[in-house]
Amino acid sequence: MSFTPLPQRIEAILRRAIAQAQSSGALPPVPDDQELEIPIKPAKQSHYASAVAMASARLFKAKPLDIATTIGEHLPENELIGKVEVAPPGFINIWLAEAWIQQQVEVIIAAGADVFSLDIGGEQRVIVEFVSANPTGPLHVGRSRGAVVGDAAARLLEACGWQVHREYYFNNGGRQMEMLGRSIQARYLQALGEPADLPDDGYKGEYHVELGNTLAQEVGDAWRDKDWTAFKQYAEEIVFKNISATLARIGISFDQFFNELDLYDSGAVKETLKALGKAGYTYDAVTWKGASEEEIIKAKRQGTEAATWFRSSQLGDSQDRVIVRSNGDPTYVLPDIAYHVNKLERGFARAINVLGSDHFTESQVVKYGLAALGYDAERVDVILHQLVHLMRGGTRIGMSTRKGEIITLDEVMDETGPDAIRYFLLSRSTDNDISFDLDLAVKQSNExxxxxxxxxxxxxxxxxxxxxxxxxxxxxxxxxxxxxxxxxxxxxxxxxxxxxxxxxxxxxxxxxxxxxxxxxxxxxxxxxxxxxxxxxxxxxxxxxxxxxxxxxxxxxxxxxxxxxxxxxxxxxxx
RNA sequence: GCCCCCAUAGCUCAGAGGUCAGAGCAGCGGUCUUCUAAACCGUCGGUCGGGAGUUCGAAUCUCUCUGGGGGCACCA
Structure with a gap:
C-alpha cells in the first residue's frame, strides 16, 4: 500500500480550484511558457498553508488577497479539506476535515508494518555503497557514522519504493593491505621470539599484536618462512569476520562485499585504463600538464619516472590525477572508476555512495572518470558526511588504525547499546561534524x-x-x-x-x-x-x-x- | 593559493523563500490514588557570526568579510 504525501494531495485540490476559477473567468489563464507552482506547507496557524497567491500575483496580475479568496471560493468537492481561510498578505490557511483525520486511524492500522510507504522509485534498482572500510582492523567509531547513515539511507530508499542493494567495497588490494600483511608477519615472528621489525608505516595497534600472537599459537613456527601475502590473507579473513560481527550487532547487513581484487582479476582495471586512453583522457608524463613550476622542479628533484595521468582537469577538476604510478601500479583512482563502471553496468538505475568528507576529492574524480567514459555521472549520488571527532574529557584524541589509536564501535556499544549510538550518529545533519566525547558517552546515552x-x-x-x-x-x-x-x-x-x-x-x-x-x-x-x-x-x-x-x-x-x-x-x- | 562543509538560546542542535525563529539539555518553580515518571505542566533565555545584494517577503538564495573543520599524495 503506498501513500501520497498530504501536501501533494492538497496541491492537486488547489490546482483544480484554480482551473475552475480560470474556466469561469475569475482568474486569467496562465501563459504557455509559464508554470504555476503551488507550494503547500504545514503551518502553525492552521494545518497546512499555501503561499500560492503571493507567488502568482504577477502571473495573474491581481492582488494576492483577491487571488487567495478566489481560489477559496472555487474549491472542488473533496473529503480532505474541511475549512479554508484567507489571511493577509494572501495566505490560504487550510484545515483538514475532522472526520477524514479520524478515519486515518483505521487506514494506518489497515496498512500495518509498511505504513506510509511511498512509490517514488517504482521498484527500480539502486545500489547503496557504504562503510567500505579497509579491512585492516576493527571498525572504529569514526567509520560508524557512515555505517549508520548508509543503512538508514538504504531503509529510506526501500520505503520510497526502490529495490535496494547494499554493498561494501572491500579494499583488499593496494598498499595498505600489503602493510597489514607485513605487520602481522612481524608480530608473528616476534611472538615466536624472533627479531623482526615492524615496517615504518606498519600497524602498531594492540589488536595487530594479538593477531600475530594468536597465529603463533595456532600454527606454531610452521609459518616462519611464509611471505607477507599469507599473513595478509590470514589477517584479512579475521578482520572481515570482526567487522561483520560488529555490523551485525548494530543491525547492518550487506547483500554483497565487493572485492577490489576482483576488479584486477577480471581485467576491469586494465580495460578502464584502455578505455580512458581511447577516449583521449590519459597521457604519460612526470608531472601533470598545467603543473606549476614549483611542482615540476619538485618532481625533477625526486627523479620520478613518467606516470600515467588522467586528464580530469578537462572535465572540471583542479588538476589531473595519477592513475598508474611510475612503478606500474595503479593508484586507487583507477580501480575506483572501474568499480563504478561495474556498478552502472550491473543495471542499477542509481548508485549512492556514503563517504566521509575526507573522501570528497575521490568521489569527484570517480565522477570525472565516469563522464570521460561516456557514462551519466548524475546517476551517482554521494552522501558526504563530516567527520566524527573523538574527545575524551574535553580534549580531542586521534583516531588512526595504523597508529593503533582506535576506539572501536564495539567498545562504544558495550557502554551505550546499539540503539543509542545509532540515534546519536543519525540525528545530526551530515553537513555537521560530530564531537563524540567518550567520557560523556554513557551520560549522553542516558539523555x-x-x-x-x-x-x-x-x-x-x-x-x-x-x-x-x-x-x-x-x-x-x-x-x-x-x-x-x-x-x-x-x-x-x-x-x-x-x-x-x-x-x-x-x-x-x-x-x-x-x-x-x-x-x-x-x-x-x-x-x-x-x-x-x-x-x-x-x-x-x-x-x-x-x-x-x-x-x-x-x-x-x-x-x-x-x-x-x-x-x-x-x-x-x- | 584552490575546492567542500559549518557559524541560530549558556550547551548540543533542528529549521522545505512565507504569517510572531523552534526543540532538548542546563537553570528556576510545580505534578505520581488507576495503561511503568526514561513521563507531564509552567517559566527564563535570541542584534539567526559581520556587511551588501536579489525578492512583495531572507536564518534560508547570491556576493563579500571574519572565525572554525576537512580535502587538494605516484596513501585509500
Whole structure:
C-alpha cells in the first residue's frame, strides 16, 4: 500500500480550484511558457498553508488577497479539506476535515508494518555503497557514522519504493593491505621470539599484536618462512569476520562485499585504463600538464619516472590525477572508476555512495572518470558526511588504525547499546561534524532521545498488555466509533500523517537525519497526550476508550515504522 | 593559493523563500490514588557570526568579510 504525501494531495485540490476559477473567468489563464507552482506547507496557524497567491500575483496580475479568496471560493468537492481561510498578505490557511483525520486511524492500522510507504522509485534498482572500510582492523567509531547513515539511507530508499542493494567495497588490494600483511608477519615472528621489525608505516595497534600472537599459537613456527601475502590473507579473513560481527550487532547487513581484487582479476582495471586512453583522457608524463613550476622542479628533484595521468582537469577538476604510478601500479583512482563502471553496468538505475568528507576529492574524480567514459555521472549520488571527532574529557584524541589509536564501535556499544549510538550518529545533519566525547558517552546515552521515542512505543504496548491482564477481549475495540476522538487526539493523528511528506523530504535531500528529528517530534506530541488521554480508566466510558485504543494501536504502528526505518528496535518494555 | 562543509538560546542542535525563529539539555518553580515518571505542566533565555545584494517577503538564495573543520599524495 503506498501513500501520497498530504501536501501533494492538497496541491492537486488547489490546482483544480484554480482551473475552475480560470474556466469561469475569475482568474486569467496562465501563459504557455509559464508554470504555476503551488507550494503547500504545514503551518502553525492552521494545518497546512499555501503561499500560492503571493507567488502568482504577477502571473495573474491581481492582488494576492483577491487571488487567495478566489481560489477559496472555487474549491472542488473533496473529503480532505474541511475549512479554508484567507489571511493577509494572501495566505490560504487550510484545515483538514475532522472526520477524514479520524478515519486515518483505521487506514494506518489497515496498512500495518509498511505504513506510509511511498512509490517514488517504482521498484527500480539502486545500489547503496557504504562503510567500505579497509579491512585492516576493527571498525572504529569514526567509520560508524557512515555505517549508520548508509543503512538508514538504504531503509529510506526501500520505503520510497526502490529495490535496494547494499554493498561494501572491500579494499583488499593496494598498499595498505600489503602493510597489514607485513605487520602481522612481524608480530608473528616476534611472538615466536624472533627479531623482526615492524615496517615504518606498519600497524602498531594492540589488536595487530594479538593477531600475530594468536597465529603463533595456532600454527606454531610452521609459518616462519611464509611471505607477507599469507599473513595478509590470514589477517584479512579475521578482520572481515570482526567487522561483520560488529555490523551485525548494530543491525547492518550487506547483500554483497565487493572485492577490489576482483576488479584486477577480471581485467576491469586494465580495460578502464584502455578505455580512458581511447577516449583521449590519459597521457604519460612526470608531472601533470598545467603543473606549476614549483611542482615540476619538485618532481625533477625526486627523479620520478613518467606516470600515467588522467586528464580530469578537462572535465572540471583542479588538476589531473595519477592513475598508474611510475612503478606500474595503479593508484586507487583507477580501480575506483572501474568499480563504478561495474556498478552502472550491473543495471542499477542509481548508485549512492556514503563517504566521509575526507573522501570528497575521490568521489569527484570517480565522477570525472565516469563522464570521460561516456557514462551519466548524475546517476551517482554521494552522501558526504563530516567527520566524527573523538574527545575524551574535553580534549580531542586521534583516531588512526595504523597508529593503533582506535576506539572501536564495539567498545562504544558495550557502554551505550546499539540503539543509542545509532540515534546519536543519525540525528545530526551530515553537513555537521560530530564531537563524540567518550567520557560523556554513557551520560549522553542516558539523555539520548531514542529512549524517549522508544518509550512512546512501550507505552502503546503497555496499554495492550493491560488489556490482556485485565481479561479484556483482544478485539474489544473492533467496532470502535472513532468519531469519539477529540481535538488533542486528532492533532496527534495529523502529526502521524506528516510521515509521508517527511519521508519524501528526507529522500529528496538524501538526509536521513530528518526522520530522526521528525520522530522525536512525534514522540513529543505523543507523551503529553498519553498523560491526558487514557484508555482503561474508570473515568473513561467504554466507547471512548475503544476509540482511543484504536488511536494507540495506530501510534504503535507508526512508532515502530519510524524506529525500524532508523534501524532501531521498538521494545514492548523498557 | 584552490575546492567542500559549518557559524541560530549558556550547551548540543533542528529549521522545505512565507504569517510572531523552534526543540532538548542546563537553570528556576510545580505534578505520581488507576495503561511503568526514561513521563507531564509552567517559566527564563535570541542584534539567526559581520556587511551588501536579489525578492512583495531572507536564518534560508547570491556576493563579500571574519572565525572554525576537512580535502587538494605516484596513501585509500
Amino acid at each position: 539520548n532521545p531514542v529512549f524517549y521515542i522508544q518509550n512512546a512505543h512501550v507505552r502503546c504496548a503497555g496499554i495492550l498488555r493491560q488489556l490482556d491482564e485485565r481479561g479484556y477481549d483482544p478485539d474489544w475495540d473492533r467496532n470502535a466509533d472513532i468519531s469519539l476522538l477529540g481535538e488533542e487526539e486528532r492533532s496527534f493523528v495529523l502529526k502521524m500523517l506528516e510521515m509521508p511528506e517527511q519521508l519524501q523530504m528526507a529522500y529528496e535531500n538524501l538526509a536521513p537525519h530528518q526522520i530522526a528529528f521528525w520522530t522525536l517530534d512525534l514522540a513529543r506530541a505523543f507523551h503529553p497526550m498519553y498523560e491526558r488521554v487514557r484508555v482503561l480508566h474508570s473515568d473513561v466510558p467504554d466507547d471512548v476508550g475503544k476509540a482511543r485504543l484504536r488511536l494507540y494501536r495506530a501510534a504503535q504502528i507508526v512508532f515502530r515504522r519510524a524506529l525500524t526505518l532508523m534501524g532501531m528496535t521498538a521494545p514492548d518494555e523498557m
